[in-house]
Amino acid sequence: MPEYYPFNPEPRAAQQAPPMNSCDAQFHVFGPTDVYPPRPEAPFNMPSATIGAALKMHRALGIERGVIVQATTYGADHSVILDALEQAGPNYRGCANAIVLKEREEAYIEALHNAGVRGARFTFRKELGVGLSPKEFRLAADRLREMGWYMKIQPEKNGILESVELYENIDTPVLIDHLGRADADLGVADPNVQKTIELLKKGNFWVMLSLGEKISTQGYPWDDVLPIARAYIDAAPDRVVWASDWPHPLSKSPPPNDAELLELLYRYAPDDAERQKILVDNPAELFGFER
Template sequence: MSDQKMDADWLEFHPDPKKPDFVLPQGAVDAHCHVFGPSPEFPYAPERKYTPCNAGKDKLYALRDHLGFSRNVIVQATCHGKDNRAMVDACRTAGDLARGVASVGPDITRDDLSDMHAAGVRGGRFNFVKRLVDATPREVFVGIAEKIQEFGWSIVVYFEAADLEDLEPFLKQLPGIIVVDHMGRPDVPKGVDHPDFQRFIKLMTENENIWTKVTCPERLSVAGPPYDDVIPFYQTIVDKFEDRVLWGTDWPHPNMKSHMPDDGALVDYIPKIARTPEQQRKLLVDNPMRLYWAQ
């Protein structure tokens, strides 16, 4: 299929990540990763904003084992739109070792949701990053959020720091648990004390149903590897909200333009942001198991 050819400037995932020095706690979960295709078995959506490399379930699960994780939470990638088949297939293949987060539209039926739930899906994703998706009216998202409550699903929201002030009233009206991707993508050079990041901290403080992923230093860093400039942001969030944080590789790292991170080095970053064994266990085992495996 000629229209499925990978973008010319696409960076493929690291071919040989290191074996991490940091030994993950037993039962650790990679709570934010994706599968792309492989096409043509699972073709990319016609409305996609990018065409990635193929990165299917077999490669994801080989990485899981290499890094020392026990489980994965596979988040629907925007290149697949609302066609969740690749993600659902990966969940079914892994059985109880994977859960999924879907992207669904307002026309989703209860039967569709029930089928996905049986396959291991436990959440829906709302994307507000304008370069990745076309805008969706917020009342549509509210309607979807209400539909999925019957199944006890949480909601993942992806936005950038500049959009939080506008989104805040909407986020507060969503039912259930909300998980913010990548700490709402703070503008790292502004620092932890900047009003933008303090607004995010205040949002989490005042709304105990809001969780976040302390993920993707490779996206947020201005300095580049080893991403030390992002550490204060992660430490602040983990220290304040250790029962409401998740971690994941973000493999296969969609839309990275500057460089491709080594997934083993990303695992070695974990003890820099969750500094005690207790914090590490909550981040990597207790919190994701409570959110995605309890129901």
């Protein structure tokens, strides 16, 4: 299993506190391998990135809500999510990996729902080994509709265009991760960005403002991703959310302090009313928190 850089262990406060009830729309949790064994073919594991470490980061930033997204490391075994949701409390939701809809029984899916899971992530990065065939995708999408869950899309490394035909006509809520995996060198002209904006105009598509630090080709302070994020906010101000993507899996260089990522959002959205939507109102709508 390759070695990747760990998360910053000393999160600081951002230069400005976020609004009350701000939400981190995606972070992952792991745990000791003897308690949560990774699947044999998992490309990475981060056992030190526990729910306790995640909550420490949130406290430092002033984040009060969050969505724990199942890492591909564990496949269909969502034990780490179930335990983390119990520890984190009612201000947290979960997002399953869609492979669970193929591999586990109905009672297990119901248990996830009862614990606070409200969505499933469909991973199109083939090297992670948890993808679904087109037929399996359609069956899982039907099950999502029955459960009242949202669909979450983890794009390929080169964007959404390779797989978008599978879900562009879905009529349930669809959240596209990581700025649609835009090409920062192309900016708003990137066909992936243009397609994401087209989807946002449908009314049921959402986009997650995350991973700007990795999508950037210029490096800190990541100025080249600002126009992309801004284009999404302008296209659908009521359907954009922010995420830290802590603990920053597969990082080939040291991850930033998570406060810097919140401060990057402040540069995307300098207006307080926009920040209120992105951090509080929009995630409350999508993830089912109290308004």
